[in-house]
Amino acid sequence: MTLHVTRSSKVSLLPREVGSLAATVPAATPGTLFVLGAGGGMTVAPDADFPVLFGRNEPDVHVCVGAGDPHVSRQHGTITREHGTWLLRNMGKLPIRFPGGRLVLGSDVAELTAGYHPLFIVAPEQEHLLEVRVAAHRPATPPAVVSADTRPRTVWSLTDVERLVIVCLAQRYLRGDPMPQPLAWEQVADELRELDPAGRWSWRKAAHIVAGVRKRLSGTVAGLLEHEVPPPVGNALNHNLIMELVITTTIGRGDLHLLGD
Known part of the structure; x- marks a missing residue:
């Protein structure tokens, strides 16, 4: 066409x-x-x-x-x-x-x-x-060769448990909030306990799982370890992780079904 x-x-x-x-x-x-x-x-x-x-x-x-x-x-x-x-x-x-x-x-x-x-x-x-x-008031490059198929980008591997915890943490990003931030750990734990009552969820358990993903990706992705981010660190480490996972399409809006959306 x-x-x-x-x-x-x-x-x-x-x-x-x-x-x-x-x-x-x-x-x-x-x-x-x-x-x-x-x-x-x-x-x-x-x-x-x-x-x-x-x-x-x-x-x-x-x-x-x-x-x-x-x-x-x-x-x-x-x-x-x-x-x-x-x-x-x-x-x-x-x-x-x-x-x-x-x-x-x-x-x-x-x-x-x-x-x-x-x-x-x-x-x-x-x-x-x-x-x-x-408008609020009044206010060459030749075509490149186009391949037949759109090439999917490489995504990161997550276990089912890692995906659940990270999607819960990142839900504001996936819902398209204009200025998203990671969910607070206590809120993450509360939601996980409701979704998985047998999982014995605490904020420490959720944070430990996310820290493991950050450490695993840190050899390739910058900004996931505390010494790489200037103080105050705040939410920066988790924000950087979420942005990497969203940009690489490792997680997406469709994953919100894990939270019952």
């Missing part, structure tokens, strides 16, 4: 020569959407009823991002206008990172407010930038 865009007063192509949307604020009707990848992009009026599709396979999308990286889905996501708001939908497996660290996981939806949004598809070897701007 090759997508064709008909130029109109409401939908038009955005050449890559426009430069970064961070510095460029085009004159436009409030609510107008600008989406820019490495090879160009789109401008869509708020009343155009035109969904913008992005991904690595240039013939199948309106805005190409991550060309040549088989970890990025050929059609990785869409941006649509619904009830007066632009919404980003992640259709791929890799998360999309917002400024501030918020991750939009596969099948999740996030609102795009007025202003500039540098979004990154988090792939194993690099992050791929998709620039988005929603």
Whole structure:
């Protein structure tokens, strides 16, 4: 399938020569959407009823991002206008990172407010930038060879017990909280006791299991040991572990079924 865009007063192509949307604020009707990848992009009026599709396979999308990286889905996501708001939908497996660290996981939806949004598809070897701007006031690279299949990234191995404890600890991240933090250990223990009354759960037991996973991954992943993080350490070690497991798709929203969701 090759997508064709008909130029109109409401939908038009955005050449890559426009430069970064961070510095460029085009004159436009409030609510107008600008989406820019490495090879160009789109401008869509708020009343155009035109969904913008992005991904690595240039013939199948309106805005190409991550060309040549088989970890990025050929059609990785869409941006649509619904009830007066632009919404980003992640259709791929890799998360999309917002400024501030918020991750939009596969099948999740996030609102795009007025202003500039540098979004990154988090792939194993690099992050791929998709620039988005929603107008508040007025405000070449040849196609890469596209492989036939989207290559899954390597994930970490977890035992069933490790996965249960970590999903409980990381549930705010998996539910898409805007500024997630690991659950407190006492809350983790309370939930585990309810889920598994025979497990003799305590916060120390849960913390010991998570510490074991951090230690096992620490030879490859930085920021999982106390001496690697400047004080105060706080939640940093568990936050770093959760981010690694989410970004590598080792855990995902589907794992919330372990908590009865």
